[in-house]
Amino acid sequence: MHFVIIGGDAAGMSAASRAKRNNPQMDVTVLEKSMDVSYSACGMPYNIADPARDMDDLIVRRAEVFREKNRINLLTGHRVDKIDPATKTVSGLIISSTTDSNITDTLHEFSYKFDRLLIATGATPLIPPLPGFNLPGVMPLKSLEHGRAIKEFIASSNSSATANILNSSLKPVKKAVIIGMGYIGLEMCEALRALSIEVAMVKPGGQFLPWMVPELAEVVKQELYANSVKLYMGHKIEKIELCSNNTLSVICENLILDADMVIVASGVRPCSELAVAAGLETSISDSISVDKTLKTSDESIYAAGDCADAFHVVTGEKCWIPLALRANRAGWAVADNVCGIETTLPGVAGTAVFKVFDLQVTRTGLSVKEALKAGFDPVEVVIQTRSKAHGHPGSEAVHVAMAGDKRTGQLIGVQIVGKDGVAHRINAPAVALHAKMTVADFAQSDLGYAPPFGPVWDPVLTAANQLLKKL
Amino acid sequence: MHFVIIGGDAAGMSAASRAKRNNPQMDVTVLEKSMDVSYSACGMPYNIADPARDMDDLIVRRAEVFREKNRINLLTGHRVDKIDPATKTVSGLIISSTTDSNITDTLHEFSYKFDRLLIATGATPLIPPLPGFNLPGVMPLKSLEHGRAIKEFIASSNSSATANILNSSLKPVKKAVIIGMGYIGLEMCEALRALSIEVAMVKPGGQFLPWMVPELAEVVKQELYANSVKLYMGHKIEKIELCSNNTLSVICENLILDADMVIVASGVRPCSELAVAAGLETSISDSISVDKTLKTSDESIYAAGDCADAFHVVTGEKCWIPLALRANRAGWAVADNVCGIETTLPGVAGTAVFKVFDLQVTRTGLSVKEALKAGFDPVEVVIQTRSKAHGHPGSEAVHVAMAGDKRTGQLIGVQIVGKDGVAHRINAPAVALHAKMTVADFAQSDLGYAPPFGPVWDPVLTAANQLLKKL
Numbered sequence: 001m002h003f004v005i006i007g008g009d010a011a012g013m014s015a016a017s018r019a020k021r022n023n024p025q026m027d028v029t030v031l032e033k034s035m036d037v038s039y040s041a042c043g044m045p046y047n048i049a050d051p052a053r054d055m056d057d058l059i060v061r062r063a064e065v066f067r068e069k070n071r072i073n074l075l076t077g078h079r080v081d082k083i084d085p086a087t088k089t090v091s092g093l094i095i096s097s098t099t100d101s102n103i104t105d106t107l108h109e110f111s112y113k114f115d116r117l118l119i120a121t122g123a124t125p126l127i128p129p130l131p132g133f134n135l136p137g138v139m140p141l142k143s144l145e146h147g148r149a150i151k152e153f154i155a156s157s158n159s160s161a162t163a164n165i166l167n168s169s170l171k172p173v174k175k176a177v178i179i180g181m182g183y184i185g186l187e188m189c190e191a192l193r194a195l196s197i198e199v200a201m202v203k204p205g206g207q208f209l210p211w212m213v214p215e216l217a218e219v220v221k222q223e224l225y226a227n228s229v230k231l232y233m234g235h236k237i238e239k240i241e242l243c244s245n246n247t248l249s250v251i252c253e254n255l256i257l258d259a260d261m262v263i264v265a266s267g268v269r270p271c272s273e274l275a276v277a278a279g280l281e282t283s284i285s286d287s288i289s290v291d292k293t294l295k296t297s298d299e300s301i302y303a304a305g306d307c308a309d310a311f312h313v314v315t316g317e318k319c320w321i322p323l324a325l326r327a328n329r330a331g332w333a334v335a336d337n338v339c340g341i342e343t344t345l346p347g348v349a350g351t352a353v354f355k356v357f358d359l360q361v362t363r364t365g366l367s368v369k370e371a372l373k374a375g376f377d378p379v380e381v382v383i384q385t386r387s388k389a390h391g392h393p394g395s396e397a398v399h400v401a402m403a404g405d406k407r408t409g410q411l412i413g414v415q416i417v418g419k420d421g422v423a424h425r426i427n428a429p430a431v432a433l434h435a436k437m438t439v440a441d442f443a444q445s446d447l448g449y450a451p452p453f454g455p456v457w458d459p460v461l462t463a464a465n466q467l468l469k470k471l
Numbered sequence: 472m473h474f475v476i477i478g479g480d481a482a483g484m485s486a487a488s489r490a491k492r493n494n495p496q497m498d499v500t501v502l503e504k505s506m507d508v509s510y511s512a513c514g515m516p517y518n519i520a521d522p523a524r525d526m527d528d529l530i531v532r533r534a535e536v537f538r539e540k541n542r543i544n545l546l547t548g549h550r551v552d553k554i555d556p557a558t559k560t561v562s563g564l565i566i567s568s569t570t571d572s573n574i575t576d577t578l579h580e581f582s583y584k585f586d587r588l589l590i591a592t593g594a595t596p597l598i599p600p601l602p603g604f605n606l607p608g609v610m611p612l613k614s615l616e617h618g619r620a621i622k623e624f625i626a627s628s629n630s631s632a633t634a635n636i637l638n639s640s641l642k643p644v645k646k647a648v649i650i651g652m653g654y655i656g657l658e659m660c661e662a663l664r665a666l667s668i669e670v671a672m673v674k675p676g677g678q679f680l681p682w683m684v685p686e687l688a689e690v691v692k693q694e695l696y697a698n699s700v701k702l703y704m705g706h707k708i709e710k711i712e713l714c715s716n717n718t719l720s721v722i723c724e725n726l727i728l729d730a731d732m733v734i735v736a737s738g739v740r741p742c743s744e745l746a747v748a749a750g751l752e753t754s755i756s757d758s759i760s761v762d763k764t765l766k767t768s769d770e771s772i773y774a775a776g777d778c779a780d781a782f783h784v785v786t787g788e789k790c791w792i793p794l795a796l797r798a799n800r801a802g803w804a805v806a807d808n809v810c811g812i813e814t815t816l817p818g819v820a821g822t823a824v825f826k827v828f829d830l831q832v833t834r835t836g837l838s839v840k841e842a843l844k845a846g847f848d849p850v851e852v853v854i855q856t857r858s859k860a861h862g863h864p865g866s867e868a869v870h871v872a873m874a875g876d877k878r879t880g881q882l883i884g885v886q887i888v889g890k891d892g893v894a895h896r897i898n899a900p901a902v903a904l905h906a907k908m909t910v911a912d913f914a915q916s917d918l919g920y921a922p923p924f925g926p927v928w929d930p931v932l933t934a935a936n937q938l939l940k941k942l
Binding site for chain 1: 481511513514517518521524528529531784794795796797799800816817818819820821822823824825826831833835860861862863864892894895896897898899900901902903904905906908912913915916917918919920921922923924925927928929932
């Protein structure tokens with residue numbers, strides 16, 4: 001049995017490792033186009049924030065370890081260009097030397113037959129097809145290579161400025177523009193401010209965090225303002241230009257922003273081209289369509305991670321929510337299924353958490369907008385309570401939005417924002433979504449209480465109690 | 472309709488307020504023997520730790536507000552001595568003046584007819600019937616009055632010592648002994664150390680935190696040692712003596728501990744004497760037996776809070792777990808039922824959280840010992856993981872114990888100990904217990920992930936994944 005995996009990141013390496021654990025005799029080949037496997041991509045903004053740390057600190061397990069210890073035939077620098085389901089063959093080009101091969105510089109073709117294939121090609125940043133997005137200093141952040149590029153750009157700009165090299169085209173990075181205001185943009189914001197870089201964020205859409213209830217989005221916005229970040233919503237980006245003084249100009253509708261560096265964080269799209277070319281079915285946002293066993297429309301081919309879709313536990317419908325935990329979990333499930341251990345994944349709740357300076361921002365389930373679209377009759381409350389008990393010092397505001405369905409009483413979604421004890425508070429309602437609890441049932445949950453950690457009624461319970469009055 | 476409530480703490484005042492909210496015309500009388508109502512009892516150790524704070528800061532709502540704003544006939548200083556279910560009468564003595572009455576000093580009898588009665592008499596500290604437990608400086612901590620006494624004892628001892636009053640019987644509190652090693656004892660420990668008081672803890676039982684898995688109990692123990700707390704397990708307490716130099720001696724089997732102050736934290740028992748005398752049924756630990764509507768064995772009498780029992784969501788059986796959230800929730804449910812809004816409470820998961828210096832200690836559900844007793848076939852894992860993602864600074868060890876039932880795969884209980892992000896992590900498995908999830912289902916939960924707040928696989932998911940291998 002030859003199990004071939006395209007992509008050596010979260011889903012791919014999880015699948016490869018687990019397949020070898022399940023069945024050490026199985027031939028497992030991983031084809032990864034870059035030289036990096038198994039790294040903490042989400043850690044990149046925090047790594048960029050700290051010049052003392054090496055970007056490679058984020059590597060969880062090196063390629064050699066997978067090869068030597070896990071006995072995985074891990075081939076880095078291998079770019080797959082074609083999947084042929086009929087002949088069960090993948091083929092492509094070797095674009096960089098792999099550690100354990102003698103191939104260097106020249107391009108070699110390769111081709112592998114598979115019994116089972118996993119497509120774990122991930123997602124790629126959406127780069128607007130506009131002039132100037134290929135200029136030096138205009139960079140996305142998705143792969144470790146991107147992370148290194150940003151880090152090196154900042155470091156070398158600053159050092160060449162320090163060395164006062166007159167002819168250097170590099171200026172120290174004092175001002176950055178972030179295009180996009182999603183998770184990655186917001187996390188990069190904090191990283192750049194930690195390096196004393198001025199930050200302006202711009203996006204075409206008029207609404208800041210459109211999936212979030214306005215009261216909570218306002219709290220996040222104020223945190224950005226408090227940290228001197230400038231926000232420009234509703235400005236269509238037209239082009240980026242290199243100015244005569246070697247700075248960049250982000251030219252938008254009714255706005256020009258100068259920068260020494262531009263981070264392109266306009267979202268990501270699933271890397272599903274190979275799958276599409278092979279005739280596999282796709283769904284939401286062109287992600288590869290998989291069933292609950294992670295199988296594509298071809299019997300022998302699975303897909304997992306950011307390139308594949310998932311079922312949403314609230315709607316029961318397909319969704320595309322590219323997040324790390326799902327990628328790891330889906331990789332495991334594919335390995336189990338390939339090894340004959342039948343495994344199905346119930347789906348995702350869309351639980352996400354991120355940090356915006358001192359603020360913890362988190363969500364699970366559907367927003368009211370999404371709920372309406374999914375056919376629910378959503379009712380929502382937005383409350384403000386405290387992170388600690390009455391009279392306990394250090395208490396911070398906790399803002400909770402909670403939505404339930406008027407017809408069934410079902411819990412639909414929760415959003416929480418605050419500076420203290422917010423991040424993990426989302427997990428209780430996330431489990432409730434998996435259990436398809438009603439708001440009434442969730443409101444009865446026996447959650448922990450101690451004055452340093454919360455009020456008697458946890459903020460999510462207070463929200464549930466308030467929501468019950470409206471349902 | 473006259474709704475009479477005995478006890479003006481969490482359950483009693485929650486019920487009174489909600490009854491008036493449900494039905495502003497209802498006559499609601501609360502009979503509270505002390506002068507304090509509605510305070511954050513769990514906040515007392517933290518208040519004691521800070522001499523600058525007044526104990527009365529913990530009062531959430533003052534008696535006058537309940538009287539004037541909520542129109543509750545709140546009678547403080549009223550001690551109920553008898554419930555007569557046949558005549559639907561409660562009677563007792565006025566033992567202190569109430570704010571809005573002219574009665575002072577002299578004892579007056581009172582008696583009230585009720586249509587519905589709520590017994591919310593709470594719990595009382597277990598004071599061993601041994602010599603010396605009534606000496607000055609030997610104090611329990613349950614009511615606000617106890618909290619004030621401890622705080623005043625420390626303050627006046629220190630100030631008289633500062634004033635160098637030669638004949639004062641008070642010595643500055645430099646050494647304290649805590650009898651008992653439960654939640655209250657452990658929280659007091661931190662409070663006293665914050666005041667630079669040496670602390671020794673002693674208890675008759677040989678095992679530290681017997682409900683906790685040994686590996687996790689050891690982590691808590693080491694945190695106490697790191698904060699110079701001395702622990703003496705397995706020493707039966709015999710008596711307390713006042714020494715000639717005005718210090719106290721706690722005389723135990725094979726051990727004598729000197730102290731300027733002794734905190735008695737040997738547990739609590741439900742105040743169910745009135746209910747027992749009235750012929751009401753009791754259950755576990757002599758708590759008042761109630762059904763899911765909080766009704767006792769008498770049609771017209773309810774019980775709620777620390778004096779009453781509850782159903783455990785894992786076993787479905789009766790249990791007695793006196794905790795604040797349940798008291799508030801049960802008070803509301805009684806009010807709803809009294810007002811004709813039929814309400815049942817599913818039960819408790821026994822979720823508890825407390826702080827031991829820098830450590831967050833938490834549990835939900837059953838320990839393996841409890842699970843065995845309840846007829847389960849428990850299997851347990853104990854894991855150690857990290858509080859933040861790979862490579863993220865400030866990550867701390869997180870210890871998780873998780874138990875499941877071998878026969879059904881059901882999740883039974885979870886315990887977590889660690890210094891970072893532990894407190895709220897217990898709530899996800901707590902909700903899973905309410906939903907009667909299997910470990911396999913819980914392991915599929917889509918929990919939040921961001922590097923500053925945890926690893927990709929949340930510690931509780933890692934524990935669930937490990938436990939699955941054993942189930």
